[in-house]
Amino acid sequence: MDVEAGGGKYDPPAVGELMYDGSTDKVGEFRGLSGSSWALRPIRGGAEWEVEPECVRPLSSDERLRALNSQANTRSRNPLR
Numbered sequence: 252m253d254v255e256a257g258g259g260k261y262d263p264p265a266v267g268e269l270m271y272d273g274s275t276d277k278v279g280e281f282r283g284l285s286g287s288s289w290a291l292r293p294i295r296g297g298a299e300w301e302v303e304p305e306c307v308r309p310l311s312s313d314e315r316l317r318a319l320n321s322q323a324n325t326r327s328r329n330p331l332r
Contacts, residue, residue: 261304263289269318274306278318294318295325 264270264281271278272291279291279300288301310318 263304264309269294269310269315270307271310271314272300272302272307274302275300278310278314294322 263284266281266283268281269278270281270289270291277291277300278294279302280294282290282292282299284290285301287303289304289307290299290301291307292299
């Protein structure tokens with residue numbers, strides 16, 4: 252399903268895919284659509300935020316590895332999260 256935002260069309264990623272939000276300089280997990288915006292959630296837990304699709308891109312291999320390592324470290328320090 253294409254989403255129109257800012258004059259362009261964007262295909263939403265799969266739920267759970269890690270994305271980089273250039274407007275906030277944060278990495279988040281794609282959670283779904285919110286109107287024309289996309290909902291992302293911090294990979295280490297926390298509140299979702301909305302972002303315009305044109306501000307988001309998939310992570311590079313190196314960025315993905317760092318993000319998943321950070322997530323694993325957080326879980327090892329606080330296994331209840």
